[in-house]
Amino acid sequence: MVNPHIPKLPLPAPLVGTEVGSFTEFTVTQRMPAIARRVIAENKFPSQINQSLEKLAAELPTGYLPTLADDTGADFTAWEQYLEPYKGQRWVDVPWFFAETYFYRLILDITNYFRPGELQGIDPFELQKAQGLEASLDSIISLCSQVDKWLDESKKAGKSNQASVIALLYFALWGNRVDLSLWSAFEDDRSRFDIQNQLTHILVDDAFSVSELLTSAKGGSIDFVIDNAGFELICDLCFVDFLLGSGLVNEVYLHLKPHPTFVSDAMIKDVHYTINFLAAGSHPKVKSFTERLQANIASGKLVLTEDYFWTSPLAFWEIPSALKGELAKSSLIVVKGDANYRRLLGDRHWDYTTNIADIVSYLPAPMVALRTLKSEVAAGLKAKNVAEVAKSDPDWLTGGQWGVLQLVV
Numbered sequence: 001m002v003n004p005h006i007p008k009l010p011l012p013a014p015l016v017g018t019e020v021g022s023f024t025e026f027t028v029t030q031r032m033p034a035i036a037r038r039v040i041a042e043n044k045f046p047s048q049i050n051q052s053l054e055k056l057a058a059e060l061p062t063g064y065l066p067t068l069a070d071d072t073g074a075d076f077t078a079w080e081q082y083l084e085p086y087k088g089q090r091w092v093d094v095p096w097f098f099a100e101t102y103f104y105r106l107i108l109d110i111t112n113y114f115r116p117g118e119l120q121g122i123d124p125f126e127l128q129k130a131q132g133l134e135a136s137l138d139s140i141i142s143l144c145s146q147v148d149k150w151l152d153e154s155k156k157a158g159k160s161n162q163a164s165v166i167a168l169l170y171f172a173l174w175g176n177r178v179d180l181s182l183w184s185a186f187e188d189d190r191s192r193f194d195i196q197n198q199l200t201h202i203l204v205d206d207a208f209s210v211s212e213l214l215t216s217a218k219g220g221s222i223d224f225v226i227d228n229a230g231f232e233l234i235c236d237l238c239f240v241d242f243l244l245g246s247g248l249v250n251e252v253y254l255h256l257k258p259h260p261t262f263v264s265d266a267m268i269k270d271v272h273y274t275i276n277f278l279a280a281g282s283h284p285k286v287k288s289f290t291e292r293l294q295a296n297i298a299s300g301k302l303v304l305t306e307d308y309f310w311t312s313p314l315a316f317w318e319i320p321s322a323l324k325g326e327l328a329k330s331s332l333i334v335v336k337g338d339a340n341y342r343r344l345l346g347d348r349h350w351d352y353t354t355n356i357a358d359i360v361s362y363l364p365a366p367m368v369a370l371r372t373l374k375s376e377v378a379a380g381l382k383a384k385n386v387a388e389v390a391k392s393d394p395d396w397l398t399g400g401q402w403g404v405l406q407l408v409v
């Protein structure tokens with residue numbers, strides 16, 4: 001009998017850092033140490049904390065998982081259980097998704113994020129997040145002006161244009177190219193892209209079916225499992241603004257991270273910071289965008305919510321039943337970004353042509369994944385496309401230049 005709570009298919013092995021030459025190995029042994037060192041460089045933590053961060057960075061390539069101290073974090077007891085099966089193992093031996101989520105949780109332990117005191121609540125990635133937002137200001141102005149027009153048109157026509165929904169889906173997809181754990185906000189502005197040119201870079205494109213689902217299911221609520229702050233968050237908020245403003249949906253829930261993680265992942269405070277930052281600017285279309293968002297938050301149409309599941313090492317099918325119950329009310333669950341996609345697939349070695357609906361068979365509502373590829377995990381691709389893209393771009397799985405927009409109903 002099929003179990004509705006887990007994937008239909010037997011689980012393949014998880015990605016691990018011992019896979020020689022893989023992006024996973026590169027991440028655990030090189031990218032993660034670099035991220036820990038960037039936390040030292042971009043903050044003014046006391047030298048004792050910096051020494052501990054440096055120790056963490058140095059141990060990642062060959063060292064063993066340290067224990068987690070009881071730093072008063074609400075998720076401490078849960079982490080003790082998550083750690084149990086991996087005690088005494090090296091960073092490169094444990095499942096990659098576990099290694100990454102634990103690494104970010106340890107940074108918070110080291111920097112006293114949860115402990116009462118003057119460092120409590122200091123986001124170690126604050127500078128990167130703020131920079132990411134400021135660097136994309138021109139693109140933000142263009143997008144907000146466009147959304148304003150679309151909202152106007154939909155009001156005049158008395159219905160929303162499906163083409164606007166599709167365009168906003170593409171923005172929400174390509175906004176995900178901006179990820180500060182891969183590309184520092186100081187290196188590049190990745191918010192500039194051309195939606196039309198990017199179409200050839202979408203490996204699975206269910207945008208039309210998603211737009212049909214949204215335009216036919218008038219009213220109701222949708223859930224966004226949010227990924228990065230910065231330009232990606234703006235793209236998501238523009239989409240939300242349009243969905244609420246055109247009356248396509250009545251309520252939107254944004255699921256945000258309860259603590260800093262994966263460098264740029266958005267928390268509730270980042271949404272407020274973003275809105276306040278833009279509201280303080282002078283562009284009228286950007287200002288009206290922020291006013292609509294503020295009004296929607298105040299009226300309860302736009303709900304900002306967080307859960308420790310989103311920062312846990314658990315696969316998506318291990319979602320707590322209360323949270324799953326919340327998602328069950330949704331007309332559509334929008335799952336943003338690479339790390340959330342990895343969670344959907346349990347960060348495992350599925351054959352890339354596996355039917356994604358046979359893996360993500362456990363969700364209580366329709367789901368669309370909007371993800372640019374930044375890790376060696378995929379499903380639902382056509383063998384022909386895999387062969388072609390692998391030939392044209394050797395880094396197609398990890399370079400963030402290719403995307404999928406996959407609907408599972």
Ligand SMILES: O=P(O)(O)OC[C@H]1O[C@](O)(CO)[C@@H](O)[C@@H]1O
Nearest residue numbers: 179181182337338339340374375
């Ligand atoms: O912001 P996103 O799209 O979740 O990307 C983060 C992902 O990218 C990486 O930095 C590269 O794989 C991972 O660590 C993580 O899966």
